[in-house]
Amino acid sequence: MPGWQALHNEIESLGATVVTVALDIDPALAKPWNDLVNPTHPSLVDTLHITNSLFGFTNIPMAAWIDEDGVLVRPAEGASIERSPLRDMEIPEGLPEQLNKMMHAVKAIPDDAEAYREAILDWVRNGSSSQFALTPDEVIARSQPRSDNEARATACFELGEYFHRQNNSDAAVQWWKEAHRLHPQNLTYKRQAWTLVTTPVGATEYDLMQGPNEVYDSNLVDEVTGDGGFGQFIIRPIL
Amino acid sequence: MILTELRATADEFARATDWQPKPEGLCRGEVCVPAPGALSPDGMIDVAIAAQRLGMPLVHDTDHGVWALGSATLSGKSLSTAVAADPELKTFNGDSFKLSSLRGKKVILVAWSSY
Numbered sequence: 001m002p003g004w005q006a007l008h009n010e011i012e013s014l015g016a017t018v019v020t021v022a023l024d025i026d027p028a029l030a031k032p033w034n035d036l037v038n039p040t041h042p043s044l045v046d047t048l049h050i051t052n053s054l055f056g057f058t059n060i061p062m063a064a065w066i067d068e069d070g071v072l073v074r075p076a077e078g079a080s081i082e083r084s085p086l087r088d089m090e091i092p093e094g095l096p097e098q099l100n101k102m103m104h105a106v107k108a109i110p111d112d113a114e115a116y117r118e119a120i121l122d123w124v125r126n127g128s129s130s131q132f133a134l135t136p137d138e139v140i141a142r143s144q145p146r147s148d149n150e151a152r153a154t155a156c157f158e159l160g161e162y163f164h165r166q167n168n169s170d171a172a173v174q175w176w177k178e179a180h181r182l183h184p185q186n187l188t189y190k191r192q193a194w195t196l197v198t199t200p201v202g203a204t205e206y207d208l209m210q211g212p213n214e215v216y217d218s219n220l221v222d223e224v225t226g227d228g229g230f231g232q233f234i235i236r237p238i239l
Numbered sequence: 240m241i242l243t244e245l246r247a248t249a250d251e252f253a254r255a256t257d258w259q260p261k262p263e264g265l266c267r268g269e270v271c272v273p274a275p276g277a278l279s280p281d282g283m284i285d286v287a288i289a290a291q292r293l294g295m296p297l298v299h300d301t302d303h304g305v306w307a308l309g310s311a312t313l314s315g316k317s318l319s320t321a322v323a324a325d326p327e328l329k330t331f332n333g334d335s336f337k338l339s340s341l342r343g344k345k346v347i348l349v350a351w352s353s354y
Binding site: 001004007011015016017018019020021022023024027029030031032033034035042043044045046047050051053054055056057060061062063064065066067068069070071072073075076079120123124127136137139140141143144145146147148150151152153154155156158159162163168171175188191192194195210 | 240241255257294295296297298300302303305307308309310311312314315316317318319320321322323324325326328329330331336338339341342343344345346347348349350351352353354
């Protein structure tokens with residue numbers, strides 16, 4: 001968030017704005033992070049994850065670019081704009097095994113931050129003549145595949161959200177498991193569900209990483225410390 | 240879109256799916272899909288017909304009597320048009336916000352989360 005606010009400050013006078021949208025079923029969990037930045041750009045909440053189905057967000061951070069006429073010039077894609085300090089940090093000796101694995105997984109995340117940030121600035125300055133602005137046909141072609149399973153997952157996730165609000169946890173979990181099965185590459189569907197069973201309250205370091213739990217068969221630690229790492233969930237921008 | 244019956248007002252359907260009923264059919268941006276029978280004279284959408292036309296899966300929870308409508312699969316891609324969707328989102332203060340209010344500006348729409 002601080003990086004996006006800084007970018008907003010840089011591009012606002014050029015007729016552009018950052019809009020952040022938190023994919024959080026409970027805005028109260030996102031609000032403290034939002035308030036830390038005190039954003040001056042539009043800062044929104046998507047409790048239904050409707051932007052997953054309408055824009056194609058499947059992970060965070062991801063971004064889509066929209067021109068002055070409301071037309072997408074880049075579809076949803078991985079959108080880091082600053083290099084994480086974790087990437088350059090020495091991993092201390094003696095960490096718990098899972099934390100150690102997680103640190104290595106984070107360091108292995110593909111780093112497109114500098115190039116992506118420069119691409120945004122180029123588009124802001126040059127508009128449709130920017131080499132990074134795509135035609136409508138290219139935008140559609142580069143958007144992510146959506147099979148019947150993936151479309152069905154959006155419905156299952158929404159049923160889970162509906163039952164979660166009804167305090168019917170059993171039904172919510174059943175539908176979220178089905179969403180995970182149908183669209184395994186959608187990490188926000190998974191992390192949103194996992195985070196509700198591994199809250200920071202009384203957590204160990206494993207809980208904070210959305211580690212093994214008694215509700216779901218999968219968890220963040222196991223998924224990203226395996227062969228595919230975080231990279232399996234990242235839609236890298238083609239720049 | 241959560242439903243307790245397979246009917247919705249045209250406004251409800253458009254708000255949830257961003258597909259607008261027009262004389263040509265159900266439309267988003269420049270894409271219109273003929274959907275005979277989907278719009279009743281009373282302005283109600285037959286969601287089963289609309290879903291079939293737009294390639295939207297309808298998932299039924301039989302135990303609780305509710306349906307959820309999945310996203311469109313017309314193009315086999317997450318986008319069937321480059322015209323940006325305009326869902327009604329909320330600010331952290333609970334105010335409604337539409338991306339269309341930013342017409343005339345370039346927008347970088349960024350997804351993040353607390354988790």
